Amino acid sequence: MSIQIYVDGKYYPKEEAKISVFDHGFLYGDGVFEGIRAYNGRVFKLKEHIDRLYNGARGIMINVPLTKEEMTEVVLETLRRNQLQDAYIRLVISRGAGDLGLDPKKCSKPTVVCIADKIVLYPEELYEKGMEIITAATRRNRPEGVNPQMKSLNYLNNIMAKLEANLAGAPEALLLNNEDYVAECTGDNIFIVKNGVLITPPPYVGILVGITRNAIIEAAERLGIKVEEKVFTRYEVFTADECFLSGTAAEAVPVVKVDGRPIADGKPGPITKQIIKEFKELIKTEGTEIYK
CATH class of the missing domain: 3.30.470.10 (Aminotransferase class 4, branched-chain amino acid transferase, N-terminal domain)
Incomplete structure (x- = not known):
């Protein structure tokens, strides 16, 4: 049917x-x-x-x-x-x-x-082993133009970066803003972990404030993990202890290599695994009932 x-x-x-x-x-x-x-x-x-x-x-x-x-x-x-x-x-x-x-x-x-x-964004093995991403030359839209916090039908900025990812053979691409700070990926928000602290870019750098992003921040706080919203550059991503992406379609997926550089030991980290497990438990029970 x-x-x-x-x-x-x-x-x-x-x-x-x-x-x-x-x-x-x-x-x-x-x-x-x-x-x-x-x-x-x-x-x-x-x-x-x-x-x-x-x-x-x-x-x-x-x-x-x-x-x-x-x-x-x-x-x-x-x-x-x-x-x-x-x-x-x-x-x-x-x-x-x-x-x-x-x-x-x-x-x-x-x-x-x-x-x-139905939707399947990434192969299941990427959730287990982690993905490799690249940084796009395309910059994130400036908030003074098409503000990324509006989820508009004009996604050409994201698509241009996605094309770069496709050409590089990568499933995702990192977008920087015009000040060289990390913003987000083409369809996902980004998190890094450093010294036990979960860090994600603040809204003003030019991100769509994700619903899944916010759910993950809340999950981390319930787990007693310190969360900071602050600006960071690619260097902080390269030298992070862990990295993962979040989005409605993607859910939460580990990143193990960025621009050819392994993140720590090149495997999904313990905090990433803990948060993904907590998120999977959350979606089993929380939400508006379809059939009453």
């Missing part, structure tokens, strides 16, 4: 789900989105994702045609119609159909899409 996709109040089989070619999300990347995970019949951190989606829409002056409660029900109903317990959900709000000019005033009504399906 084809998956059912929500488009502007109705559900369509995958093959019939369509938006206008004049939609400014398609023409200009004018919109926002969220990637959300469901585990064991529960949607993880659904409220936080919905809040971030609406904040992003407010930031680009899109008036979402649904309340947060209605949007929450859209997510849950999409999962129910597809009989999913474990899934990746994509919520999209675009400016809607307009003309071939870029003026947002020409778009009369936003488009809302919800897709629920």
Whole structure:
């Protein structure tokens, strides 16, 4: 059976789900989105994702045609119609159909899409043995331009860096900001461990403040691990005791080599393993129930 996709109040089989070619999300990347995970019949951190989606829409002056409660029900109903317990959900709000000019005033009504399906971002062996990443020459968007804290449909900055990773044969690429500080990867936040302290870049360096990132910070604090948000350079990554990435699709995955340099002994570290174990336990029980 084809998956059912929500488009502007109705559900369509995958093959019939369509938006206008004049939609400014398609023409200009004018919109926002969220990637959300469901585990064991529960949607993880659904409220936080919905809040971030609406904040992003407010930031680009899109008036979402649904309340947060209605949007929450859209997510849950999409999962129910597809009989999913474990899934990746994509919520999209675009400016809607307009003309071939870029003026947002020409778009009369936003488009809302919800897709629920499966996703596998990295091979399982990378979660066990760790991954090797490179640093992209592409720099992170400046907050004064397209602020990375808005999860916009314009992901070309991330895609340019991902292309560099592909060309280098690496699964991910590290992005620096214009001041040479580490920001994040193309689709994941980054953490390093030094002398038992978990360190991650602060929002102002140009990152998307990840829902999984925040869940990991909370998990670390529960485990008694000290957490610091502070700027650092590639040198601190090269000389770190441990390194790992986090994201909704990726969850938490160890990094064992950056730009050809092994992180410590080149194996996932003990704090990384501890945090990943705690996160896996968390997603088993926390979340909004799909089937009540």
